[in-house]
Amino acid sequence: MTEIHHLHPHRHPAVPDDDGPLGYYQALEVAVRELLVEKGIFSGDDVRRAIEAMDARTPAQGARIVARAWTNPAYKARLLADGTAAARELGIDTAATRLIAVENTRLLHNLVVCTLCSCYPRMVLGLPPDWYKSRAYRSRAVREPRGVLREFGTVLPEDVEVRVHDSTADMRYLVLPERPDGTEGWSEERLAGLVTRDSMIGVTRCRL
Amino acid sequence: MLSPRFGLGARVTVRRADPPGHLRTPWYIRGQSGEIERLCGAFANPEELAYNRPGLPAQPLYRVRFHQCEIWPDYSGPAQDTVEVEIFQHWLEPAP
């Protein structure tokens, strides 16, 4: 039992649930899961495999795509034309959703939000950070993107267009950040190490 | 699927409808005008899927680009800033 549990039982569900009293919704998860397993709808192994697949989806996937696009102009062209197919080329399956890559340039900066829920390109970035799902981000990113960007330390010149992408339906967005200066001749692997999750959401830029 | 009604670059207005139900057209964009950035394909209508109905025929889905300063009268950024929203065809009309 951790102190967080005592302070905010509903706001910080990060505590492991296996060694303390279950909250109502944790108990509900157990109840639903056990009933579905008893009914033969899926097995406990199916659940474990789904979690393993989830853990395997991380921002490293997106970083591979970005680094490939930075080093291979033909791949970049294919990525911008059809993100779903370009992800598949690298063995990344986008399942039912489609991937759209949007390119940052000297004069254009892209920022991704989902104002209605929290749609996120999980197949290339894994599970979203808490702030992406927060009321503050979802409300403000679309109306005062430059203010939100400033909170992430990203200050853009006035001649840059800020383009916000509200993921309302079946598309998911991956920002292709600008390649930092001073990385000429770097290998794809080394470049991938520079590409952060936040730069692929568009709240920051890639830096050396 | 229904055939696409709008071409690339067409000026469109988002319908100012307000039905109950599960809607994927955000409130802030209803009644606003923008231009078609691309046709994303056709997808089952989420307003029907939400009630476990098939949502067919598939509805063309567009990405529509809007100028921030037209949406928010008090927008504090420069005039070139934009927002793009995915909108299903049945929410769109030709802009007047």
Added chain:
Amino acid sequence: MRQHHDMGGLPAGPVDRREHDYALWEKRVDALMMLLSEPQRQLLRVDELRRNIEALPPDAYDSMSYYERWISAIAHTLLQRGVLTADELGRKLAEVEARGTAG
């Protein structure tokens, strides 16, 4: 009327950039959603999940954590679909709470 979840453009405070690592129970909720929505099962549509999240009263929507909203919506969807009944859910919940572990 603007629905509570439809918050684009509303005033709000600064973005709290703190993050937490997802707990196992949160990942299990996510796994339930993925498994139930797979083509071979189709016992839940993501839009049904969203509809049931959107149906939460505003104060519940704001005070529940992300995966609390999800498991609530998954349970409601399964009740609506007739996959589970309230009676069996109630009995199982009592059993789980008496046991006191995720088992």
